[in-house]
Amino acid sequence: MLDEGANNLSALDIAEQLELLGAGISASASLDSSTVSLSALDNNIQESLSLFSSVIRQPNFPVKELERVKSNWLDLIVQEQASPFSIALRQLPPLLYGEDHAYGIPFTGSGYKDTVSSIERSHLIDFHRNHYGVDNATLIIVGGLSKSTLVPLLEKYFSGWSEVSPATLEDANQGADLLAGKMRKLLPVAAPEQPVIYLIDRPNAPQSLILGGQLLPPTGEADAYIIDMASQILGGSFNSRINMNLREDKGWAYGARTMTADALSQRPLLYYAPVQVDKTLESLQELIREAEAYISDQPPTTEELDRFKASYIRSLPGKFETNRSVLAALSSMVEFERPLNYIEQQQRLIGALEVSDLLPAIAEHIRPASMTWLIVGDLSQVQAALEKADIGPIVILSP
Numbered sequence: 001m002l003d004e005g006a007n008n009l010s011a012l013d014i015a016e017q018l019e020l021l022g023a024g025i026s027a028s029a030s031l032d033s034s035t036v037s038l039s040a041l042d043n044n045i046q047e048s049l050s051l052f053s054s055v056i057r058q059p060n061f062p063v064k065e066l067e068r069v070k071s072n073w074l075d076l077i078v079q080e081q082a083s084p085f086s087i088a089l090r091q092l093p094p095l096l097y098g099e100d101h102a103y104g105i106p107f108t109g110s111g112y113k114d115t116v117s118s119i120e121r122s123h124l125i126d127f128h129r130n131h132y133g134v135d136n137a138t139l140i141i142v143g144g145l146s147k148s149t150l151v152p153l154l155e156k157y158f159s160g161w162s163e164v165s166p167a168t169l170e171d172a173n174q175g176a177d178l179l180a181g182k183m184r185k186l187l188p189v190a191a192p193e194q195p196v197i198y199l200i201d202r203p204n205a206p207q208s209l210i211l212g213g214q215l216l217p218p219t220g221e222a223d224a225y226i227i228d229m230a231s232q233i234l235g236g237s238f239n240s241r242i243n244m245n246l247r248e249d250k251g252w253a254y255g256a257r258t259m260t261a262d263a264l265s266q267r268p269l270l271y272y273a274p275v276q277v278d279k280t281l282e283s284l285q286e287l288i289r290e291a292e293a294y295i296s297d298q299p300p301t302t303e304e305l306d307r308f309k310a311s312y313i314r315s316l317p318g319k320f321e322t323n324r325s326v327l328a329a330l331s332s333m334v335e336f337e338r339p340l341n342y343i344e345q346q347q348r349l350i351g352a353l354e355v356s357d358l359l360p361a362i363a364e365h366i367r368p369a370s371m372t373w374l375i376v377g378d379l380s381q382v383q384a385a386l387e388k389a390d391i392g393p394i395v396i397l398s399p
Helices: 011-021 042-057 063-080 084-097 113-118 121-131 147-158 166-173 224-236 241-249 277-294 302-315 323-335 342-351 355-365 379-389
Strands: 024-029 034-039 196-201 207-216 257-260 267-276 372-377 394-397
Touching: 011 024, 011 042, 024 042, 034 042, 034 323, 042 147, 063 084, 063 113, 063 121, 084 196, 084 207, 084 267, 084 372, 196 379, 207 277, 224 241, 224 257, 224 277, 224 302, 224 342, 224 355, 241 257, 241 267, 241 277, 267 277, 277 372, 277 379, 302 342, 302 355, 372 379, 379 394
Parallel strands: 196 372, 196 394
Antiparallel strands: 024 034, 207 267, 207 372, 257 267
């Protein structure tokens, strides 16, 4: 809603000015932060910064535009509920974290129908006042303009930006869901004592979507790069073990992988596999077998590690080809309080990794016996076999 009206400008006025300036403004949010970005031509930087400042500091959240955006958002939620992967991304987080945890919300980022429907203009005004302040923001600029050119413009358009109250900042840092009127904490979540399988029925579906999850330490932990490398070898790319098994060897899936996400608190490790409906149980058993072998008698090999190390190092130049990619890297450093030479450090650390460095992290953090599994598929074809296999308790969920 930030660019749907600001200062004395309507959404159409903002769009028109951006087009004339050859600029773009976008806003997004993640689990831990929100981002407002400006892409502008050097020749039009003054006018572009003026508009950018208005959008950040003086949004007016017009009721008409709010109702339109809410309607579009509700349509998006309906669309998500028609996609097995989106259904799983919506349902898994509360199962992993608990409904009262700040991360126990749909990973699609779209929220819930009742929450979106209840949003009023006053909520947005209060939220903006309580969270968008100069003391709760970091400005990152990538481009060819000099500091001597930029600083006077920044002082002109951002001086006088109000601060956020310390109490509100503390609430935000603790995961306060002020809009919903309740507190969502970033408290540690204990691993389940046994695997649990949740099922969602999709009658006549030709595939089953398997999405498994467990929690890892926060992104900012010192050994996060070791855990990420271990995940890459297990399932992070086409040549990883899980995909080579389920796709290349068995032919049960078009693609299967593991994924990690960044977060300031415990972050998720996800196992993803859309598989033939008649191979649902067998695919789940193979995912579990691969993870169990990885932590026991089939640890990563030197050949695997060297391949993924080389892939990471060769990919680094491509991650800094554009202003936007450099901006993303700097934003990550700010969010996770990393040093400015973080990329150089990572290259050295990853380049020096040995299999012996991975083994303690794998033993501690890869936990197939504590997985939460969510399967979206035709239960008439898969439920009985899963129950008979007795992998863990089975719970049926509504879509």
